[in-house]
Amino acid sequence: MFIQTEKTPNDNAIKFLTGSTILDESGPRTIEFVSRKDALKSPLALKLFGVPGVVSVMFGSDFITVTKDDSSQWTVLKPDLFSIIIEHLSSSLPILGDLYFRGVEDASASADAGPGLDSDHQQIVSEIKELLDTRIRPSIMEDGGDLEFVSFDKSTGILSVTLQGACRGCSSSEVTLKNGIENMLTYYIPEVKSVLNVGSELEKLSNDEFSKFSSKLEHQ
Template sequence: MTDLTLTVQATSHPDIIKLEANRALVKGSYEFKNIDEAKGAPLARELFYLPFVKTVYISSNFIALKRFPIIEWTDVQEEVREQVLIYLQSGKAIVNNDGGQEIATTVYTETTPNPAVMKFVLNKRLVPIVIEYKNATEATEAPIALALFENFPFITEVFLDDNYISLTKSDTEEWEQYTAAIRLFITNYANEGRTFISQAEIKKQQASAQAYWLSQTTNDAISQQIAALIEEHIKPAVASDGGNIQFISYTPDTFLVRVLLQGACSGCPSSTQTLKKGIQALLKSKLSNPKIQVEAI
């Protein structure tokens, strides 16, 4: 679907924009007023992770979005368009009338600047947070990492992030001998429905990372102002969709604002960038500082 295009169309209602495709997207019409109503509509669910999205309407060749008045469409509509276009071009389901059909996992490899490291990329998300294991002892709650250490003894490190696994090898072996075998191993492992990492391990890793970032919180006058703006304008909408956003820090020299995304927000990769841009636009406007940049953790 790489020839698919998506354009932003204004409507007579200032709270609503229309994303119009150059081909039909669905049969029939669908309207969703919250994330619970969108259980069978994966695209709508992802859009509801954006705190400013109030209603999603999908029909024929367009998607219409109604906003909460916490941001102007002109500040975020291009980011939203890009994220929706990426989703549509991926071929993922827009609406699952029958609950959808599970797609087989595929794996491809990518070389990295480090010759000792090979990247194995899957067509599904593995983890919501960066997790790293340096030996089998550390990986008791991560079955995929443990299996890789045990089946390929020359692997010295397993690194997981989003939809890929990066493996570091010892100097005694060359990737050319094992890349195909490892790719097949991971593919079979995934398609057998085996657990990659236990939920308890993911929660533990998330708690550790969040504790670290919360320990870095700044409390100067501008930081307090930013935290108040997030609490008033962003946090209520995020909370309504099962997520949370926490101000972490502000660096005056670089105008960098760090925020911590939790709950549903941290579990939605395609929305993180757009959410970040929305917060960035809000802070630039409210603080009258066009140099502010936001980093979502």
């Protein structure tokens, strides 16, 4: 098995081109794991998080983007990451575990309950997602990142998204968000007035809740 690496706009993120299928076409185009707790959903992601310095892992159709912290060096991390990826992909072990699929089923059940949006709002959201999926996300994924729709506030025109993979923490990502993504969305969909990256806020909230839960367990 021959795996190549490709630089991304984020110096702390590298894209591993595996030459084999990581995520098939029937599922999501990318899946990101931003903590060891999150990585419990994937045997491969959990192994990659075992390498000191790894802070996030994102799977694409045929690539894996790994992001490190500022203090770690790629010359130290790369050999271990290569070894883990090759060993896992050469085995019969799954990329995603049962915990991930149970979460997908729960999310699907919640979605079936309906968001309570009026038909006009739902139409705008559909148009936004279509534009994101066809014009914006493919370009971002080429750089080892991705963008996920979070919500759209019709009253303010604010579209909330999360930047993932190599885009997370990248200094140029906010410029791209405003100068490229926001301009395209506001041009094609007048209801959109601005685009806001809320990924860091959501991640902080999730980590805070997990810390509170852990603290309760320790005091029991």
